Amino acid sequence: MTTPLNDPLLIAEDLHLSFGPTRALDSASLRVRAGEVLALMGPSGSGKSTLLHCLAGILIPESGRVLFAGRDLSAMSDAERSALRRTEFGFVFQFGQLVPELTCLENVALPLRLAGTGRREAQRHAAEWLERLEVADVARKRPGQVSGGQGQRVAVARALVTRPKVVFADEPTGALDSLNGEKVMQLLVSAARHTGAAVVLVTHETRVAAYSDREAVVRDGRVREQEPVR
């Protein structure tokens, strides 16, 4: 499946989604181009995470649609959406995403193992990714034995090891001090540029958003300001 370079890779059209009486998304629309780093900004509770979860096929909107490379996510079965998330998407969250019982190397190798790659090859790729994220030294440690910044770099390596088309990052630096946060952002963006992945990044911090190519502002469940897709 190929997408012409300038066509949006991921399109959200007129999404609506409520949690009980709370309208989280209210006609939200967004376009993400292949390879771009897009920051979703906006006040707390404005719908940024909900929008990200819809874009990633984790939540299904009540109305509207999300198209990835021309495929409507809500028309897929749960199994198809899970397969898509495993193969085409990567995820980095604020914390708690690494499997505590596995070493950092095994954590990074896990998505490849799930995709059917043999143990040795998966671990070889994982080691390369830890090297690229400058945390080769924590390979044999468990997540509980590494710092927050190291853990996030391992999480970035794990998100990119399968060479996804889109990396979804929800406040990836939210639990880090500013120095470690900047380093994680630098490494995330350069790793995504290396593989050509697009990054959809939710953040409160303008300093973090400064690493993006483009910003979209979410307010009251809709995308209020967005540069046009060129």
Ligand SMILES: Nc1ncnc2c1ncn2[C@@H]1O[C@H](COP(=O)(O)OP(=O)(O)OP(=O)(O)O)[C@@H](O)[C@H]1O
């Ligand atoms: N699972 C849920 N159950 C009930 N309400 C929810 C749920 N998830 C989100 N909401 C509500 O939907 C609205 C949008 O939430 P969302 O998390 O998308 O906002 P956000 O912009 O990401 O906020 P923040 O920056 O504080 O993380 C909020 O009013 C929130 O309280």
